[in-house]
Amino acid sequence: MAGGYAPSSLEEFDGCHHLDRHVPERTCVGCRGKAPRHRLVRVVVSTDNGLTVDSTATAPGRGAWIHPDENCLNQAIKKRAFARALRIDGPCDGETIRAQVVCLARHG
Ligand SMILES: [Zn+2]
Numbered sequence: 001m002a003g004g005y006a007p008s009s010l011e012e013f014d015g016c017h018h019l020d021r022h023v024p025e026r027t028c029v030g031c032r033g034k035a036p037r038h039r040l041v042r043v044v045v046s047t048d049n050g051l052t053v054d055s056t057a058t059a060p061g062r063g064a065w066i067h068p069d070e071n072c073l074n075q076a077i078k079k080r081a082f083a084r085a086l087r088i089d090g091p092c093d094g095e096t097i098r099a100q101v102v103c104l105a106r107h108g
Pocket of ligand 1: 067
């Protein structure tokens with residue numbers, strides 16, 4: 001629902017330790033849930049100080065990780081999580097990556 005905030009069940013899901021091998025995990029800046037990095041997308045600061053999705057996760061410098069999920073993006077924008085994670089001093093418009101995140105959310 002518009003404006004609604006529904007806590008996800010990710011925390012419960014995280015309690016399941018069926019993975020024995022060490023998988024590097026990252027924390028989503030939106031919902032703060034942890035996930036293996038291949039399940040998240042990396043967001044970096046672009047050359048014009050905006051945000052951009054680092055689709056190959058190889059860009060140098062600081063990165064923020066987020067689920068390819070519009071809800072997580074909304075939360076991250078609301079909390080200004082990108083500015084904090086990327087140490088951006090000033091306004092930081094998460095809307096610029098919305099189309100990319102939505103696209104990723106749709107295509108997996
Ligand atoms: Zn998330």
